[in-house]
Amino acid sequence: MSSLQKETSYDEDVKAKVEEVDLESKQIIKHGHVAFEYSPAEKQLKRKIDIAFLPLIVFILFIQFVDKTALNNANMLGVKKDTGLDTDKFGWLGALFYIGYLAGQVPNNFLVQRLPISKYMGVVLLLWGTTFMATAAAKSFPGLAVSRVVLGLFEATTYPCVFILISMFYRRHEQVFYISYMFLANACAVMVGALIAFAIGGLQGVNGLSAWQYLYLIWGSVTFFLGILFFVFLPDRPESRWFKLTEDEKLIVAERLKDNGQKENTTFNKAHIHEALREGRYYAICAISFFCNLQNGCTTTFSTQIINEMGFSTLQSILLNIANGATGVLLISITMFASRRYNEICYVGMGMVVVAFLGVLLLTVIPSGPVRLLGIFLTYGVTPVYILAQTLINNNVKGFSKKAFYTSSQLVSYSLGNFLGPLFIQANTAPRYLPAMITYDIANVIQLFAFIYIRWSLVRDQRRRSNTAIPGQHDSINDLTDKEDLTFAYRQ
Numbered sequence: 001m002s003s004l005q006k007e008t009s010y011d012e013d014v015k016a017k018v019e020e021v022d023l024e025s026k027q028i029i030k031h032g033h034v035a036f037e038y039s040p041a042e043k044q045l046k047r048k049i050d051i052a053f054l055p056l057i058v059f060i061l062f063i064q065f066v067d068k069t070a071l072n073n074a075n076m077l078g079v080k081k082d083t084g085l086d087t088d089k090f091g092w093l094g095a096l097f098y099i100g101y102l103a104g105q106v107p108n109n110f111l112v113q114r115l116p117i118s119k120y121m122g123v124v125l126l127l128w129g130t131t132f133m134a135t136a137a138a139k140s141f142p143g144l145a146v147s148r149v150v151l152g153l154f155e156a157t158t159y160p161c162v163f164i165l166i167s168m169f170y171r172r173h174e175q176v177f178y179i180s181y182m183f184l185a186n187a188c189a190v191m192v193g194a195l196i197a198f199a200i201g202g203l204q205g206v207n208g209l210s211a212w213q214y215l216y217l218i219w220g221s222v223t224f225f226l227g228i229l230f231f232v233f234l235p236d237r238p239e240s241r242w243f244k245l246t247e248d249e250k251l252i253v254a255e256r257l258k259d260n261g262q263k264e265n266t267t268f269n270k271a272h273i274h275e276a277l278r279e280g281r282y283y284a285i286c287a288i289s290f291f292c293n294l295q296n297g298c299t300t301t302f303s304t305q306i307i308n309e310m311g312f313s314t315l316q317s318i319l320l321n322i323a324n325g326a327t328g329v330l331l332i333s334i335t336m337f338a339s340r341r342y343n344e345i346c347y348v349g350m351g352m353v354v355v356a357f358l359g360v361l362l363l364t365v366i367p368s369g370p371v372r373l374l375g376i377f378l379t380y381g382v383t384p385v386y387i388l389a390q391t392l393i394n395n396n397v398k399g400f401s402k403k404a405f406y407t408s409s410q411l412v413s414y415s416l417g418n419f420l421g422p423l424f425i426q427a428n429t430a431p432r433y434l435p436a437m438i439t440y441d442i443a444n445v446i447q448l449f450a451f452i453y454i455r456w457s458l459v460r461d462q463r464r465r466s467n468t469a470i471p472g473q474h475d476s477i478n479d480l481t482d483k484e485d486l487t488f489a490y491r492q
Helices: 003-020 040-068 070-077 079-083 087-111 117-137 141-155 158-169 172-203 211-233 247-260 270-277 280-308 314-342 346-365 370-396 400-424 434-464
Strands: 026-030 033-037
Touching (some): 040 070, 040 141, 040 158, 040 211, 070 280, 070 314, 079 141, 087 141, 087 158, 087 400, 117 141, 158 172, 158 400, 172 211, 172 314, 172 370, 270 400, 280 314, 280 346, 280 370, 280 434, 314 346, 314 370, 346 434, 370 400, 370 434, 400 434
Antiparallel strands (some): 026 033
């Protein structure tokens, strides 16, 4: 018997065993919306997955965002003065990170399907931490520019790997919650990163080093240590030894994989790509990712500078970024609650686009003063928008290669948006940066229409489905796409 026949026979045997077991978990209707009632066994399994997987994922996303936005705090800690930067060159440093990030998507999309994710991410984190520490040695714009490109190349691995793991370990209705955890970690990174940057400000001149250099040395060493933890301890398969599964729990894992339509497959399927390219939703999701990250690229690079230009001191500007992160926690929490409570993705996304629109509008129409802070805080609405764009992929795209292609494509859009976003901030338009703000709000309007189209298309395609579309009964054995598996139910 060939290896392919053996694998197919094994998969069919597991499928038959799963169908024989009464797993007791089921969907129910509460207060007019779909909810899920877990069996005690599945609750225990989910707890095991959360304990082994979630702390590491929250930690990596926290560190990743601290590292990515360190430049924002370094701006207030003397990096401009020490390296001879002006506002325009500083904007390029914010943009160049995403050149590396974009370049990293192609090899990452290839390697993530062929290497154990724990080992792959572990090695990348070691290289990433080393590069981050080396940034402290930069003396001019070219040195910082090279460092930013290389950091983007390494950090490009994070989101694709984490998105794939979440879609592998969690049911579809659970995924918005766990993707939101990712970005709650980012919002907390803004707060904690600002607080620690404020403390590091006191190290200015110690042992002949500037405060911004200590910022890179400290966080780079933390990233390096995290690489060791990931290499050894990160679960990267549904049956990972770190989950300590019983035989019955392995059957529940198989059932959960059926629900989210996820089957690990190291064979790249070109037909999945061709199918994605013929879907309007593919382009709409990429558009949302691109346009929301124009604004994100600005705020992650320039928020402390914009706050500083409102009349606050250098250290006050760093501390006020804590409130920016707190607003992010609030908006992401509202997104999590609303999407889960009402079983809606697109409507909640539209609401967050409106929040981001209002933030930019305030920055545009208010000439100066502390009241403009509210505008900075509300612009964090773009992060929940991005969360929901990825949730649309995780919930409505089936087929391993198709889902990987969707995810990598929206990350390309993410990179392009974040690359161009900081470049709209020009020194000669300070302190209101009106051309940039008008551009960001036009982008918000486009996102609103993209969400409207996506919801319309999902409702249309669901109505075309047969009446046998029952969540939890999907075919994950044959790696079918969502269009091929007519029992797959779309979530709007």
